[in-house]
Amino acid sequence: MAFISSGYNPAKPMENRITDIGPKHFEEFYPEVIKKNKGKWTHHEILEPGVLVHVSETGDEVYTVRCGGARLMSTTHINEICDIADKHCDGHLRFTTRNNIEFMVDSKDKVEPLKNDLKSRKFAGGSLKFPIGGTGAGITNIVHTQGWIHCHTPATDASGTVKSTMDALFDEFQNMRLPAHLRVSMACCLNMCGAVHCSDIAILGYHRKPPMLDHEYLDKLCEIPLAVAACPTAAIKPAKVTLANGTEVKSVEVKNERCMFCGNCYTMCPSMPLADTDGDGIVLMAGGKVSNRISDPKFSKVVVAFLPNEMPRWPSMTDAIKKMVNAYSNGANKYERLGDWAERIGWEKFFEVCELNFTHHLIDDFRQQAYMSWRQTTNFKF
Amino acid sequence: MAFISSGYNPAKPMENRITDIGPKHFEEFYPEVIKKNKGKWTHHEILEPGVLVHVSETGDEVYTVRCGGARLMSTTHINEICDIADKHCDGHLRFTTRNNIEFMVDSKDKVEPLKNDLKSRKFAGGSLKFPIGGTGAGITNIVHTQGWIHCHTPATDASGTVKSTMDALFDEFQNMRLPAHLRVSMACCLNMCGAVHCSDIAILGYHRKPPMLDHEYLDKLCEIPLAVAACPTAAIKPAKVTLANGTEVKSVEVKNERCMFCGNCYTMCPSMPLADTDGDGIVLMAGGKVSNRISDPKFSKVVVAFLPNEMPRWPSMTDAIKKMVNAYSNGANKYERLGDWAERIGWEKFFEVCELNFTHHLIDDFRQQAYMSWRQTTNFKF
C-alpha cells in the first residue's frame, strides 16, 4: 500500500519537530469520581474476588472491577476494552502495575451489568477475554517479559509459560483463599526484565551451555574487547583462531568451566549465541517478596535448578508450581507470605512438603556472599 | 647461675629423643567423683553465684566453686591454687574454657570451708585472688590475648583493659541478675586471637595509621613479594626508593587511602610497623554470640569505631561498656542475649538507649557483602 506521510520530512528532520513533551497529563484521564475524591479516600473493601469499593470522606464511592488478561494485546482487543469502558464507565479505565485492567464505576448498581458484560466475552478458542479476579489473598496476573515473541536472548517463552501457569492456577485468581498475596513473576533470561528476583514464585528462563563461537564473523560483528569485558566471571579471552579454510582470524576463547551462562557476552556480541534446544529451560525460584508488611522485602531463592522446555504447556513446570502453591496453602498461617512460611518451617521442610528435590545446584557458590546462605548453626531439622 | 642440663645433648639432638607423645591422659586428672560418674550426670543447679552442684544417677554429687582470675598467672599463684586444691579437693582442679578456676568437692559440707578459704585470700595491692562467681546469667571472665605483655602487633594492652573492665563489671560477675549470659572478650589486634568476633561485647585493639616504611632495612629484613602479597586490599606495591644519603634501595610503597590498618603486612615484614601512640586504640563491638540457643550464633557488630588508649584504666572504654550493660540489663527479656535484644528493638534504638554515637565508620564498606548490612526496607524506627 502507499506510503502515507505523517508530515515528517526526512530531509529536514528538525523542521517543526516536537520533542520532550513527556506523557499525557494524568488528570485528563481520571474518571470524574477519582478526580473529585483524590486524596479523600477513607477506606476500601474487596466485595468479592475482583471487585473493590473505595469510599471517600465525601460519601462518594468508586467500584472497581479488575480483569486479568494477556499483556500481549492486539489493538482489536484494546478497542474492545474501550467499548466496554465507553458503555459502563464514561470512557475511562486503568491498567494496574501487574497488567490487569480496571473498570471503575461510581455506583453500586452499575457493577452487575459491567460484570455480566465482562463475563460474557470469550475468545474464539474458548478462553475468557476478561476474567474477573486478581484481588486480595490469591494469585493475580503474572508480570512477565517478551520471550520468543520479541527478544533475542530468551531461554524460554514468556507468553506461553504464563498462559500455562495461569490456566493451572486459575482458581486462585478467582478465589481469595490463600494465606496471603502470592505473586508469580516470569522472566525469560536472567536479565530478569520481569524482576522475578523478589517474587513469591518466579519462573526464569535459563541457558546451560556456554556461547557458541561464530569465529568467522566474530571480529567483523563484535568489538572483541567489549565482549571480553562483558563477562562477569572473566571466562572470555581474546584468541587467534584458524578456520576450516586455513585463514587465521581474531576471535575469542571461552573457558567453559568458568561460564555461568548469563548471556552477557551475547548481549555485547551477536556472534556468541547461547540458545540451545536441550540446554535451555526453566529455573524456578520462590519465597521472595516486595512489600514491607510484617517482614522485610526479600529475594527469591532457587528451588528447582532446571526443568526442560516442554512446549507448549510446560507440564513439569506447572506441576512443580502447583505443588508449591498447595503446600503453602495448606501450611501457612493467615497473612503469612510464602517466603515467611518457608523460613518459619525451615527450608529443609519446604523441600519436604513441596515434594521438590534438593540438589547441589541450589547451594550458592557465586561470590563471597554465598557464605551467608550456608548454615552456620546446629539449628536444623532432620 | 650455672647451666643445668636436662639431659639434652645439643650435639646429638636425636639421642633418646621423645616426641609425639601428646598431652597427659585426662583420666589421670579427673577427681574421683568425676571418674565415677562420668556420663551419668542427671542434672545440675547453680546454688548461688559461682557455686554449682551436679547430681548423678548414682546419687553422687559434685559441688563446683568457680573463681575468676587473671589469666596471666605466676607459678607462685598456681602453687597457691594447688595448695587450696590439696587442702579441699584431694589435689584436683580444673580450668574452664574462659580461664576461670574450678574447685570441686564431693559433698555439700565441704563447700563452705572452701569458699571461706578462697574469699580470705587477697593480693598485697588489695585485689581479690579468687573471686567466686562467673556462673549463670551474668558476666564471667574475659577471654583475651597477649597485648603489651608479649605480642608484637597489639594496638592496645590486653591484661590492663581486661582488669579495668572486670573491675567496672565486677558486680555482674558476682550476681546473676542479667537477662542472660553476657560474654565479654578482648583481642589486642584484629588477628583476633580472643575470637571477639562472636561476643556479646568485644574489646578490640585497632591501628589507624598505615605502616611506616623502614626503607633502609626493608629489603634486607623482608621478602618484598611476600609483603606485597600479604595486603588484602592490594595497597602495597614494590618500589625503588632513594634514601636521604642518595642510595637507591628496593622497597615498597603503600597507597595510604587503600589501607585498612590490618597489620597483615607487618606480620610478614618487620620493617612495616603500624603502632602509633595517637593512631592506636580501641574498637568496641557488640551483639555476637556463639551458642545455638533460641537464635543462631552471630557475629559481633562494631558499635564504637574508636576510643583512644587511655592508660592505665581506659575510662571512656569502660564507660561505654557499662552503658551497654546497663541498657541491656534494663531492656532485655529473661533469656534474651544482647544481640537478640538489639535486633528486637532495632539497632537504631540500641544506639539511642546505650547513648552511643552512630558515625559513618559503623557502616560496612568491606567487600560486596557489606550490602547485606545496609537497610533494604522502609521498616525502621525514627
Add this chain to the structure above:
Amino acid sequence: MAKHETPFLDQLESGPWPSFVSDMKQQAEVRAKNEAGVEFQIPQDCVDDLLGVVELSYKHGRTHWKHGGIVGVFGYGGGVIGRYCDQPSLFPGVEHFHTMRVNQPAGKYYSTEYLRSITKLWDLRGSGMTNMHGATGDIILLGTTTPQLEEVFWELTHNLGQDLGGSGSNLRTPADCLGTSRCEYSCYDTNSLVHFLTNEFQDELHRPAFPYKFKFKLDGCPNCCVASIARSDMSFIGTWKDDIKIDQDAVNKYIEQDPAYPSNAGAHKGRDWGPFDIQKEVINLCPTGCMKMVGKELKIDNANCTRCMHCINVMPRALKIGDVRGCSILCGAKAPILDGAQMGSLLVPFMEVNPDNDYEAITDLIENIWDWWMEEGKNRERLGELIMRQGFQKLLEVTGIEAVPQHVAYPRTNPYIFWREDEVPGGFERDVVEYRKHHLR
C-alpha cells in the same frame, strides 16, 4: 485461513486464562479482512508471520530474533528497540520488527478516546500488537519497520501530545502506584510526582548521557504496589513520621465481627479462617510488638512502630496513616546482571514531598546522585553497583547526608574501617627514625 500452521500454539487457546494466541489470530484475521480499510504501512500479514515465527520457536525451543541494530528517532537515544527476524525469507512480514516505548500516563489511567487514537495509529503504522504494559511501565508498541519510526513519533508528538519513553543508557520511564488517586494508604501524590519528574528530566530520558540505565519508581506507601524497592535505582516510598491514627470505635467493630468491617478489607474472604482475633492477627503479628489492648482500647507505641502497614492493612477502617507525610528514598535496586540482584538501600529515611517548591529537596538529591554516578560510574555500571564498589559512605558524602543508624540493618561486623588521614591525630606521615629510637630493629 491462517498463513502458517501453528499446531503448538493452537494448544494454548484452550483453558480459562485469556489466550494471547487467540488474540493474535483474531488480529491476523482483522488485518486480513481489513474491514476498516486501513492503508497498512507495514506488511498486512505481519501478525500471521509473528504467529509463524513464534510457532517455529516452539518447535526449536529457541528464539528466532536477532540482535537489534541501532535504530531510533532523530535526536533521541532511546524509546525504540530494534529487532530483526533471523528467518526473514520464511517470515517477511516481521523481517524488521522494532518496538516503540510510549511513555504511559501516571497511574495508568486512560480515556478511551486516547487509547483509540493509539490503536488507530498503530493499526496504520505498526503491527497492531502491543504490550499493555512493559515491565518498566511503558506502553509497548510491538513491531514496526524502520521507516515508520519517525512517522509514528511525528504523529505521537503532533497529534496525540505524547512522547516516547526510555531505553538505552538513559533515565527510564518513571512509574508509580496509583497513590492518592484511589488509595487511602498513600502518603503522597505519586501521580503528580511521577509526572513532574518525568517532565523535569525529559533530556535525561531521551538522550543517553549515563553509564547505564536508571529507573525511578514511586510507591505511595510501604506496601510497594509498584515494587519500587526491587526494581528502581531510586525508589520513593511514602511514609509518615507521627502517630497512626486510631478510631477506637472502629477497632471494636472489627473485634465484634461487624460484617461491614471484614479483616483486611475482605482480602481473605475466600476461606473460613475462623472469627477475627485481634490478638492473634494483629497484635502478635506486629513485627515490633508495639501494640496492645488495654481494656477496649488499642494502644500503639508509635516510637517503636516501623510503619510496616500490617495493622492498617488488616483494619483499614480503624487505623489510618499519620499526618506528617513524606517519603523514604532508597537507592540501587536492580536485576542480577552482573554482580547479583540488589534491593534499594535506604538513603533518606524521611523527605518532604513538596509540590510548592517543585519538589526541590528531591530534585537536588537526584542531581547530586547523578553527578557522582556520571563522574565515577563505569560503562554498564548501575548505581547499586557503584555504591557497592565505592561504599555506602561515598553515597552519603556526595549527597551530604549524615550517617544515622537507620541506614543499616546492623552495624558492620568487620572492623575494617578505612580511616581518613584527616580523622587521625597527627596524620599518616611518620618519622621512622624517631620511631626507631624507641623501637630497635
Add this chain to the structure above:
Amino acid sequence: MAKHETPFLDQLESGPWPSFVSDMKQQAEVRAKNEAGVEFQIPQDCVDDLLGVVELSYKHGRTHWKHGGIVGVFGYGGGVIGRYCDQPSLFPGVEHFHTMRVNQPAGKYYSTEYLRSITKLWDLRGSGMTNMHGATGDIILLGTTTPQLEEVFWELTHNLGQDLGGSGSNLRTPADCLGTSRCEYSCYDTNSLVHFLTNEFQDELHRPAFPYKFKFKLDGCPNCCVASIARSDMSFIGTWKDDIKIDQDAVNKYIEQDPAYPSNAGAHKGRDWGPFDIQKEVINLCPTGCMKMVGKELKIDNANCTRCMHCINVMPRALKIGDVRGCSILCGAKAPILDGAQMGSLLVPFMEVNPDNDYEAITDLIENIWDWWMEEGKNRERLGELIMRQGFQKLLEVTGIEAVPQHVAYPRTNPYIFWREDEVPGGFERDVVEYRKHHLR
C-alpha cells in the same frame, strides 16, 4: 624494692578483680628472694624487666616486642613463639622472651602434682609467668631464652610425659568443653575424642605441612561452651536424632515453682523475674514453635525441633537430650584476617562418634578435607577461605557427601548455576554452522 618504677601499672592493683600487676610483683619478689634456692636458668629479674617493659608500653601506648625470629625445638615446626624485646639494654632480663605452648589435657582437669611439676620446671627454666590458658587451649609458658627451649622440651617429654602444643602452619592444639565428664547435656565424650584426635594427629600438630593453621574444637552440645563454631576450622558439636525425653512430673514441678526446680537450674536467681511461666519462658521462646501444653502434659513435635537446647536449659530436670547421639560437624570458622570472619558451616548434620572403631567416620572425613586443602589451599589460606573460593559444592565433592537442604540456611538467591558439561544433554560442543542454518546472522 622494685627494679623499675611502674606508676601506670601500680594503678591496676586496686579494684576487686585479681590484679595481674600484683601477681607479677609478687612473682618478681619471690624470684628476687629465691627462698627455694632455684638455680634460675634465665635472668632472675626477668619479671622485673617484664613489668618495666609493660610500663614503658603504658607510657608510649605502643608495644615493645619485636617480631619473633624462627626459634623452636628440633624436628618440630610449632609449639614455640619467638619473641625479643626492642629495648634490650633497658630490659636485659627479657631480651629473649619466647613462649612455649604446652598441650593442655582434655577438659583442662589437673592434679596438683602435675601442676606443681610444671611450675617447678618453669621456675627453673623460664620466667615463672604463664597463661592459664591460651586462647586456643594450651598452657602458655611465657618467656624463656633460646637455649632453654630444648631443655624444657626434654624435661617435659622425659620427666612429665607431656608434649608441646601447636603453632605455625600446623594442626593446632585441639580443645573441648568438659563434656560428659561433668555435664548432663553432653551428647558424646568430648574428652575422649579430643584426646584421641590429638594423639592420632601428632605429626600434623608438630610438623608444618599445611597451607596455614588448622583448628579442631569439640563441644558436647549446641550450647557451645568451647565456642567451636566460631573458632575452629572443624568443629564437632554434639547432637541427637531422636526425641527429647520428657519427665512430665518434673515439668509440673517447674510449673508449681517447686524450689528444687528453679528455672534454668538457677542461672537467673539474682533477680526477681516473677514466677516461672512455662508458656512465656519456654513454649513461646522455642524458636520453632514446636512445643505446647495439652492439659498438664508438655508435648514436643520433635520432627520440628532444631535441638537449640533452650527448653532443656530452662528445665534440666524435666527434659533430657535424646538417646541416639552423635555430632554435627561444621567447617571453616576463623578470625577476620584476611577476607572477614567466618563461623563454621554445617557439613555433616549427624555423625556417629564411635570409639570402638577408632572414630573411623570422623578421621576419614578429616583426611579427605586435609587432602583437598593441602592440594588446593594457597599459602596462608584457611579452610574457610578455600571453601569460599572454590564453593561449598567442592567441599561436598571431596568429602563424598550428598547435598541436603540442611546444608543451607536458604537456597541460593542468584540463579548463577555452574552446570557441568556432563550434566547437560549433548554437552557443550555445538556446531555453529548447523545453528546458522536455522538462525541467519
